[in-house]
Amino acid sequence: TQLLEQSPQFLSIQEGENLTVYCNSSSVFSSLQWYRQEPGEGPVLLVTVVTGGEVKKLKRLTFQFGDARKDSSLHITAAQPGDTGLYLCAGTGIYRGTSYGKLTFGQGTILTVHP
Amino acid sequence: DTEVTQTPKHLVMGMTNKKSLKCEQHMGHRAMYWYKQKAKKPPELMFVYSYEKLSINESVPSRFSPECPNSSLLNLHLHALQPEDSALYLCASSQGMRGRGTQYFGPGTRLLVL
Numbered sequence: 001t002q003l004l005e006q007s008p009q010f011l012s013i014q015e016g017e018n019l020t021v022y023c024n025s026s027s028v029f030s031s032l033q034w035y036r037q038e039p040g041e042g043p044v045l046l047v048t049v050v051t052g053g054e055v056k057k058l059k060r061l062t063f064q065f066g067d068a069r070k071d072s073s074l075h076i077t078a079a080q081p082g083d084t085g086l087y088l089c090a091g092t093g094i095y096r097g098t099s100y101g102k103l104t105f106g107q108g109t110i111l112t113v114h115p
Numbered sequence: 116d117t118e119v120t121q122t123p124k125h126l127v128m129g130m131t132n133k134k135s136l137k138c139e140q141h142m143g144h145r146a147m148y149w150y151k152q153k154a155k156k157p158p159e160l161m162f163v164y165s166y167e168k169l170s171i172n173e174s175v176p177s178r179f180s181p182e183c184p185n186s187s188l189l190n191l192h193l194h195a196l197q198p199e200d201s202a203l204y205l206c207a208s209s210q211g212m213r214g215r216g217t218q219y220f221g222p223g224t225r226l227l228v229l
Contacts, residue, residue: 105157
């Protein structure tokens with residue numbers, strides 16, 4: 001069974017601070033997605049990373065995929081109250097692995113950014 | 116366009132009712148998914164359809180019955196649910212079940228079972 005350990009589970013910071021969320025696993029993933037979710041709504045895709053060592057930027061958000069495709073991080077620069085939400089990492093199982101066709105989710109990070 | 120739509124947005128049902136949740140996508144995706152999500156927890160996979168055939172059933176109780184009428188539509192039929200089935204039900208789709216198929220989620224149906 002593939003597992004994704006996401007940390008921290010809770011993050012409460014002031015507007016303007018920087019933060020990093022981590023997802024780690026002992027398993028290799030074909031790709032890894034990061035989603036942001038607001039209460040009562042569906043997860044919204046932020047990014048998909050596919051290549052080991054890949055770095056993607058989305059405005060103030062920077063995503064990294066580990067060289068071995070087992071871990072990833074999300075870094076937010078100068079957080080704003082609008083960044084508040086549940087952040088989920090999710091890995092796609094490798095072809096013909098036991099998790100093929102399934103997303104393995106991290107436990108989620110609840111981020112609160114105070115004005 | 117990466118939109119997955121779900122209806123209804125909210126649903127309240129008694130334990131003896133029969134209801135259905137609907138999901139639609141027009142991205143040409145050939146894999147569709149049902150998830151159940153409790154508050155502040157990650158989604159839990161229930162079913163996967165690939166090319167309109169049920170590919171994965173994660174040992175879901177028979178009171179949940181999925182149906183894929185065509186490549187764009189996915190239904191979840193509900194019957195004799197329990198209060199613990201109250202949750203946010205999410206539909207998702209991806210190009211295929213191949214390893215790099217990003218899943219796009221709908222807005223969800225918030226279900227309350229009384």
